[in-house]
Amino acid sequence: MDGQEKPAKRDFVREIINAELQDGKAGDGVVTRFPPEPNGYLHIGHAKAICLDFGVAEEFDGRCHLRFDDTNPEKEEEEYIDSIQEDIKWLGFNWGKHLYYASDYYDKFYKYATELIADGKAYVCDLNPDDIRHYRGTPTEPGKNSPYRERPAGENLELFERMKKGEFEEGSRVLRAKIDMSHPNINMRDPALYRIKKVAHHRTGEKWCIYPMYDFAHPISDALEGITHSLCTLEFEDHRPLYDWVLDNITVGCHPRQIEFARLNLTYTVMSKRKLLKLVKDGRVSGWDDPRMPTLSGLRRLGCTPDAIRNFCDRISVDKTNSTIDIALLEYFIREDLNKKAGRVMAVLNPLKLVIDNYPEGKTEEFDADNNPEDPSAGTRKLPFSRTIYVEKDDFRETPPKGYFRLYPGNEVRLKHAYYVTCKRVVKDPATGEVVELHCEYDPSSRGGGTPDNRKVKSTLHWVSAGHCIDAEIRLYDRLFGTENPDAAPEGSDFTANLNPDSLKILKNCKLEPSLKNAKPGKCFQFLRNGYFCVDKGSGSGAPVLNRTVTLKDSWAKMENKQSKK
Ligand code: ATP
Ligand code: MG
Secondary structure, eight states, rough: TTTSSOOOOOHHHHHHHHHHHHHHHHHHHHEEEEOSSSSOOOOOHHHHHHHHHHHHHHHHHOOOEEEEEOOOOGGHHHHHHHHHHHHHHTTTTTOOEEEEGGGGHHHHHHHHHHHHHHSSSSSEEEEOOOHHHHHHHHSSSOOOTTTTOOOOOHHHHHHHHHHHOOSSSSSEEEEEOSSSOOSSGGGGSSSEEEEOOOOOOOBBTTTSSSOOHHHHHHHHHHHTTTTTTEEEGGGGGGGHHHHHHHTTTTTOOOOOOEEEEEEEEEEEEEOOOHHHHHHHHHHSSSSSOOTTTTTTTHHHTTTTHHHHHHHHHHHHOOSSSSSEEEEHHHHHHHHHHHHHHHHEEEEEEEEEEEEEESSSSOOOOEEESSSSSTOGGGGGEEEEOOSEEEEGGBOOOOOOOOOOOOOOOOOOOOHSSSSSEEEEEEEEEEEOOOEEEEEEEGGGTTSOOTTTTOOOOSOOOOOTTTTTOOOEEEEHHHOSSSSSSSSOOOOOGGGGGGGGTSSSEEEEEEOOOOGGGTTTTTTTEETTEEEEEEEEEOOOOOSSSEEEEOOOOOOHOOOHHHHHHH
C-alpha cells in the first residue's frame, strides 16, 4: 500500500453503522469499547477485536473505551492490567481518557439489581447449584420454576441485602432474573445475576462478597458509558436477548446495540487464555511473552510488528461465520512488513572457517553494503573483509549432490559484496573426519561481485570476517504445536500432547557482522538467506541473543499461486 490510501474497510459491522448513519439513527456518534477480562495477556484473537473496536470508532469519528471487565475477582491480577494497556498502545490504538473498570460500577449494579427486585423482576433463590442446573431443563425440554420464584419483593430485598452483608455461604443463594423458565433460549430461564463469592477484589478489596454475573454487568457497563455499538464475539449471540432484557427492565436510559462477529482461530495455535495460562504455569514456555506464544507480547518479542498484525486483521476482515485462518497468512504479513523495514545483514548460524590462501595476511578491506535494497533511503554500511572468514557449514559439501552450486572442491562462488573464491582443499578433524576448515583462492579482479571476463558463478554466499565478527546466540523458533488443530488431542490426553518438541532450537556459536554490535532489543534484521531475526529483550552487554521471527520461505504465497492456477 506504499504511498497509496488504503481502501475503505468493508464488512457487515461497518455496513450496519453506515446504514444507521444514513437513516439518521446514529445519534451523536459512534462509541465502542474493548472489554478485556484482566485474567491473562492479550493474544492475536484480541487484536482482531481491538482493530475492530478502535478501528470503527476512528473511522466514524467516535471513540473507543478501554474497560476492564473485572467482575471475576479470583483470576484477576495487576500484571494483566498493565500488559493489556501496553499491548493496545503497541498496536497503535489509544483510549485517551476513557479508561474504565467494571468494578467502578459495583454500587450502580447493586442499585439496578434492587430496582429489578422491587419491580418483581428478580428474586433470591436458595436452590443449590446442582438443583439450579436440574431445574433449568435442556434445549429440548422446558425448565421448572424454582420454589423460591414467588418470594415477595420485600423478602427478596432483605435477603439480597443480607447476601451483600456476608451472612450466607458461597453457593447457598443467588439473585436471579425472573423471566421465563420455559423460554426456548436457555439463557432466558431465570439466569443468575449475582452470586456470593467471599473473595477480595484487586480494586474494591473486601467491600463486596457478592459479585455480578457478566450478563448483568456487561449491558449496564455499556449503557453507563453511553456505548452505541457493543461488538462482541459470536458465542454471545444467544446472550443478546438477555442483554436487551436487562436494559429494557432498568432505568439506565441508554440501550447500546450488541453486534456479534466471528472469533479469530488460527491453525497450529490455541487461543483460550485458560490454555495459554496452563502452558505458562507448567513451564512449557518461558512466560506469557515467550516468542512462541500467540500473545501480543510473545509476537512482539518474536519480532512481529504492529503493522503486520493490523494488515493481517484488515485482510481477514470481520464476518459472521467462525472459521480457522491459516497461520501462514500471519507469517506472510510479518514477512511482507519486515521486508520493507528490516536492515539486511550477514550472519552465519553454523560457522565453518574459510581461509583465502592468496589473500594477504593482516590486510582488511571494507565493502559498502546496502542496508535494504527495498528502501534506498536506508543507506549503506561498511563491511570488513579479511583473509579468514566464516561461511555457513551447509554451504559446503565435499561431494556435491546433483544441482548443488555452492562450495565444493574445485567450485567457484561469489561472496556477497566481496570477491569470487574457489575451493582448493579442506582440512578435516583427524578424529571425526568432519571438515573443519576450507582453503580457497580468490580472484582479485572480481572485487564487488563481477569479473572482467563476465565469468558466471551460480551461487552467492553470505559470510562474516573472522577477525571482526561478533558472537551471538540465535534462537530458532518454530510453531509451538505440531498439528494444525492442537485441540484435537488423542484419547486420554489434552492439547499439550500436540506440542511440537522441536519448537525451539538454540544455536550458541553464531557469528554476526560487526554492525550488529550495539543493536537494541526489539530491532529486527533480515539475515541474508536465513530469515528475519529480532534482538531479544534479554539481550544485554554479553553476546547478543536474537530470535528468529520467520524464515524467508513463504508458504502462503506459494499456496495462493497454486490455487489461482487451478
Ligand atoms: P477466553 O475465552 O480465552 O478467556 P475471552 O473472550 O473471555 O477469552 P476477554 O478478555 O473477555 O477474553 O476478551 C475481550 C474481548 O476480546 C471480547 O470482546 C472478546 O469477544 C474478544 N476476543 C477474545 N478472543 C477473541 C478471538 N479469538 N477473536 C476475536 N475476538 C476475541
Ligand atoms: Mg470473556
